[in-house]
Amino acid sequence: MSLPRSSPAEQGVDARGIDAFLAALEPLPEVETHSLMVVKNGHVVAERWWRPYGPDRPHLLYSLSKSFTSTALGFAVAEGLVDVDATVLSYFPEWDGLVTDERSRRIRVRDVAAMASGHAGETIDEALAKGDGDMVLGMLLLPPDYEPGSVFAYNQPCTNALSAIIRRVTDGTLTDFLATRLFQPLGIDTYGWWVDRNGRELGYSGLHVTTESIAELGQLYLDQGRDLLPATWVAEATRAHVLTDQGNIDSSQGYGFQFWRSRHGYRGDGAFGQLMIVLPEADAVVALTGQSPDMQAVMDQLWIHLLPALTADDGPAGPWPAEWPELPGPVDAGARRDEWPDLTEPFATPPTATFEHDRASATRRVHTVRITPTELTLDDGRPVVAGWGDTSGPVIPYYAWDGGRIRVDVIFVEGPHRLRLTLDPATNTFAEDWQTEPLGPTPLRYLRMPTTST
Template sequence: MQMTNRSLTRTTPEQLGIAAKQVIAFLDDVGKHKSELHSFMLLRHGQVAAEDWWAPYAPELPHMLFSLSKSFTSTAIGMAVHEGIITLDDAVVSFFPDDLPGDVPEHLGAMQIRHLLMMGTGHDEDTMDALIAAEDGHWVRAFLELPVPHEPGTHFLYNTGATYMLSAILQKASGQSLMDYLTPRLFKPLGIENPTWDTCPRGINTGGYGLNITTEDIAKLGQLYLQRGLWNGVRIMDEEWVHEATRKQISNGDGGDSDWAQGYGYQFWRCRHGIYRGDGAFGQFCLVMPEQDAVIAITSGTGDMQAIMNSVWDHLLPGFLPEPIAEDESSVALGECLAKLHLEVPKLGSKSMLEAQISGTRYEIEQDRTEEAPFPLKNLCIKFDKDRARLDFKLESEDSITLGREHWLTESTVTIEGKDTRTAGSFTWKSQDELILTLQAIETPFCITLELHFVDDAVTIHSSYNVGWDKVVTVHGKAVN
């Protein structure tokens, strides 16, 4: 294995015994199923065999991991156990004596760190909503106040609040936040630069979500686990922890064809074919394939994560061969295929006579349904130029984004829900009075589509997301200048 701290070594699929035609078949299949991949990186024997990003996504951009963050939290807990800071048998309540309910229920008192790790806390529903709803922002106390109807360790329930509690426990036991703890132990040794992680109102890293890193950084975590905790010959993690974290710790279903029913470890899912993974909502994956000595990192914006895994099993798995192979015509074809990957820009009609009339006009949005909208505009103004436009708008504050005329422009950073997010924009005309704006937040899975219908001095706006928001919200606005 050859790698540096900053980047993994690149080579060809054939040198690593991977058939290029199978990689092409995988890419064709995810396209056929309309799985919106944003990036893909395939490693074998510690080297990158194939990689690419669907423009306007790019290698240097971090991507929201959602629940794939959990596997990094698990890694921190494993390191803390190895250092003797905590043990898996420690009772959760022992870390928070000042935040406990008056009488500690039996099941809450029996809950241990291992139960948080295996999603076997005994709760009946994910606790995360209750934590976020806590008016005083005290997520730990909110967790400890919830009923625990089942004996810990006997009932699997995917529970993001449990992972937050792992972060809170680590901070309590080590005196460092999860981010600060992992920086010298994981991020720096692996060359993971500039990671960011959300925090709760009291400054504790969210643990179960909120980590933002690049695709290559995801692949590095998978490679570390594949190497059973070694990195460049140095032990980063205890080998026994790797085994325990990635084996089945609790049953989560009856197996079958679902990769959510093969068993759960310590913040890792078991998969079919002897594979395990960390994953996050809308298709963020770190697939570790011990039998093939391979790792696959994927980011995407999809509502069907199983379809992506099925494409991996059906097309990439048969492509792993025991020895290097000769290049053939499919080797050239793969390079051409990867070079062309991009997200399609809507192209319905490049211009409208209406542009001159509405350019620079500000529209105030009626507020009756604004809060329901996925993109809650308060006002907007579009200024058209030859091959681009600028959308000025207000959400929480005034902002703007440049839009390419039927092509992506990636010049803008937009503040959405308090976060600065790099955003690619494009526009096209559906008809002479119907304008389509596409805003692709390229550090996230999300794409916002705004359909604007202009009639006289009024505009009707239909707003929708590609994933995570299953309805179209319609609002109305009036010209004010």
């Protein structure tokens, strides 16, 4: 732990507001919190993990990874390696004869950093096809619908272009570039970034870090970059460069360089509730991970309960509970809880049954499930984990018998997903149901941090 600890009262925080925030989240049907860290005046004043999650456990960030990629761009700009006003094409001169559309040729680094390439929407599938697997080339070969820099469209190839530019100018990986400039100076030693089949980080997703590492990045930006990032970069990256209209209030406040503006402050966020909220007005950072598709509901409650507590003149004395609560079963807090009774026992002693079955899911992943007295294995073509009685692994199953069938919740504790299985040994069949299904054709192995990382 590298951030100093303090009580809420010592930092002028009303601890009752923290409790009220958590109480307001608990009954929401599409919100399940895995961790919370609140930082005020540079001190952690509240931290909480819901078992089986914990402080040393990395979590898949999904698109919150984008803010780390933006930070890498900030270092590259500060070191004179990248010019945000240069065109993307200028970093790939070998494509000069291939990219003929004038708008494509005018896309600047700052345009892709602000999700303003000029394309009207998401182009990831088209870009991969057009570029024969190279997303950046494919994006440049797709003529923009509008002048670059003029309109916002959340578009993964934009962030991928930043990652590719950094690799090009450093002749190394995005992870290695950040390791010496960000991770090591901030004391972040648990991290891993999944790569594509060519060994390249996606940039827009795939990073795993701990909750405190999320808070550390937020505090770095709150501190105007300290002695690591120029304050001018922090200001440029976090201001609104383009207007947004995303159907909810906190995603319609404008977009920076891979940061969202919010009603209060700014944030990095990732699918299913991975949040880093920086609140300069309160000198505070809030880091959350979870399995929460309704992130707007989380932010609504944060503004109602937590923000006033962070801006209170005097925080009342009183302890913040140190014990970690159990998740409300391995199920959500909504109506479905009654459908999955008693799924609260970790799978340390597996059921005395043998089950094996293969099936292709709707997303064309093939799952092999084996349950024996000693192991439970999931396989999507490559082994994920064996020996599941060891609950320190990246997957923790909970189970219950139900009328001759076995109901199992498989919790991927290094990410925001849970796979629910109903197994029937008598008929050798099973049904699967993701509580929140992974985005895209994500192999199960991508739901854990790469083991090659430090």
